[in-house]
Amino acid sequence: MKARNQYKEVEDFLADESFRLWMKTQKDLDGWEEWTLEHPKRAKLVEEARLWLLAMNVPEDNLSQEQINTALQATWMKIEQKEQGNKMEQKVIQLWNTSWVRRVAVILVFGLLSLYAYNNFFAEKHYSVYDEIVSNPDADGLLEQINNSNKPQIVTLSDGSSVLLQPKSKLSYPKVFTGNERNVYLSGEAFFEISKNPKKPFFVHANEIVTKVVGTSFRIKAYQNQSDVEVLVRTGKVEVNSEKANQKKIVLLPNQALRFVRKNQTFDKITDITLDKSISSSVKSIEQLSFEFTDIPVAQIFKTIEQAYSVEVDFPVKTLEKCYLTTSLSDQPLPEKLKIICKSIGDNTAYTMNGNQIIISSKGCNYQ
Incomplete structure (x- = not known):
């Protein structure tokens, strides 16, 4: 059996027992999900194979004999091209007499029907923004952060903004923001805390929508394989618009949310997030904790910072045990929060960040 990195056809996935087990039972024993996320181009092929496997549950008597014959012929066309002469002809006849092949025919017919709907009403939108950007030759200046771990990761941008990137999510962004705009591209879920710069607005492109901010904190949930995109504002104000649909921009204020239905290209504004079970149940620690x-x-x-950002803060406990602060850290990116804390403690206090670890060095409070 070929290594999965060589899989280029749907048949390759259907023949892989490990892949079928993952799709049918959701038991990912061989890291299929992580492998799929590593390269966006794989996702479409995996989705096609998934649709065909799901079609196996459809009763055969829903299809006409003509449909099955047509499907079978198309399914094994590639196999016939790879094999030679009479041996292959005999093999096709033998295969047709097996129930497994008849089930493949069912898979193909319903898979093609599903794939047609998927490509026309779903897939084109699912792969419209992020994949186009990262595969564009002009995107060489973009950095990409992929979170394949099981916990959130902090991404610090060149303007001081911070992004808490959730597992199975990707963010593409320039090493340095140039021009009059700050643009980043998200696939998945992330919480943003944006440095204020009214002269240089910040744009997050996520699937078919673009969210514009100046300085605020908000969450976007935009997975490629989900039917909706969600935006939730914690502080400040954002404007949400569609990349393609002729929709008026939607303005969101703190504790308001928006759900973009991708199939219909419509917006659903939610002015009270407590009344929406889906959104209220997905609120993360960073959106609930107070920074006053x-x-x-x-x-x-x-400790509050550790809980909010899923980081580890290493600081001299004995040196700072008598230090108390009164400060407001709301609506500030993580690097700015740390700067304010260090300055409030004393001029001899500083911090360094290494991934999800923060190290505080200090000789004590100013007033000690």
Whole structure:
């Protein structure tokens, strides 16, 4: 059996027992999901194979004999081209007499019908923005962060903005923002905290929508294989528009959300997120925790940051055990939060970030 990296046809996936097990039972014993996410071009082929496997549950008597014959002929055309002469002709006849091949015929017919609907009403939109950007030759200047881990990852942008990238998500962004706009591209889910710069607005392109901000914090959920895109605002204000549909822009304020239905290209504005079970149940720690501190121990502030950003903060516990702060850190990216904390503690306090680890160095509070 060929290595999966060589799979180029749907038949390759259908013949792979490990792939069939993953699709039927959702037990990903061989890392299929991670392998698929590594290269976006694989996703479409995997989706085609998935649709064909799902079609196996359709009763055969729903199809006419003519449909089955046509499907069978198309299915094995490639096999006939790869083999030679009479041996292959005999093999096709033998295969046709097996129930497995008849089921493949069913798969193909219903797979093609499903694939037609998928390509015309779903796939074109699913792969419209992110994949086009990262595969564009002009995208050489973009960096890509892929989170294949099981916990969120912090991405710090050149303007000081921070992005909390959720598992199975990807973010493409320039090493340095140039021009009059700041543009990034998301596939998956992320929480954004944007540095304020009214002269240089920030745009997040996610599937078919674009979210414009100046300085605020918000979450976008835009997975390629999901039917909806969601935007939820924690602080500030954002404007959401469609990349393709002729829709008026939607303005969202704190604790408001928007659901974009990709099939119909329509917006659903949610002014009270507590009344929407899907959105309210998906709220993360960073969206719930307060960053308003009044005479609070530094150690507790660092604990709040750990909970919000899924990071580890290493600081001199004994040195800072008597340090208390009163400060407002809301609507600030993580690097700015850390700068404010360090400055409030004392001029001899600094921080460094290495992935999801933050190290604080300090000789104590100013007032000690």
